Amino acid sequence: MTMPVSSPPRERIVQAALALLESGGVDAVSTRAVSAAAGVQVPTLYRQFGDMQGLLGAVASAGFATYLQTKTARAGVGDPLTELRAGWDGHVQFGLDHPHLYALMYAAPQPGAAVPAALEAAELLRRLLQSVAETGGLAVSVESAAVMIHAAAMGVTLSLLSAPVADPHFSERMREAVLSAILTPEQWSASDAAERQAAAHAVSLAALLPGLPTPFTAAEQRLLLEWLRRLTG
Incomplete structure (x- = not known):
């Protein structure tokens, strides 16, 4: 070409x-x-x-510029929590769509490099979290929340790229776990709370079931464990 x-x-x-x-x-x-x-x-x-390192740095910068375009296109399309979820999903999808570029951008960054597009993308996240904080929705500081979201989203994406078989629910579960850690309980909807409680009971029962005397056959117990795993996502 x-x-x-x-x-x-x-x-x-x-x-x-x-x-x-x-x-x-x-x-x-x-x-x-x-x-x-x-x-x-x-x-x-x-x-x-x-040298080649300089060229790869320029390619990584171009990748951040493309990523920023996708991020800014989603800005202002919903409430802050909806945008946070969409931003996470968009980040992960960008990595899955551009695995080699993503690895260059995030797995081997230039030491001390300050790519303008990357800094602007980080500022967009910080401003979004600031909006959540102003409504009393953050349980941690804006800076801590930004670091947690970025680190977790990057780790999830790199994990999915290296996994032999990708878990289709892995990113969503990690996203919600991180949001749970940074948001105040008031930000959880009634359906979120119900799902969390049901999932917690399912995990507990799945852990206890193998050591409990039950009236189930081995096949029935395997089926029950499968149902419990589905309930936990």
Whole structure:
């Protein structure tokens, strides 16, 4: 694949490296492959970025810019809690849609790097949490809540990317667990509270059942345990 020659060399190089990264991972981003795809000589790449690490940093910055576009598109579409959930889901989905780019952006960041788009995305989250705090909805500080959400969402995404078989409910459960930790109880809806109570009883029964004398056959007990697991998500 070759980038349009009408674009500036730096842009062509970044877009070529990004395309190679998305299709083949970081190992596919070689100076020879990027230069050929961008339609430039290898020395041009080094003049623009210094070395391959500089180029990968520029690609990560482009990834953050794309992520910011998706994040800002969701801003203001609902109440703060709805936006928090949508923001979490969008973050995870971005990582699943762009696994190699996400790994470059988050798993191996440049030490001390301050990518403007990444900082702006973090500020959007902080402002959203500030709105929740102003209504008395946060049980921790805005800064602590932002750190917890970001760290947990990043960990969930990287875990899903590395899991041989992804649990379809893993992200949602982690999202709600984090929200439970940062929100005041008043922010939980009646249905949330009922679901939490039912899930807690189900977990307790599932833990106790194997050691209890029961009138169930082995097959019935396996079926009951399956039902309890479904109830806990």
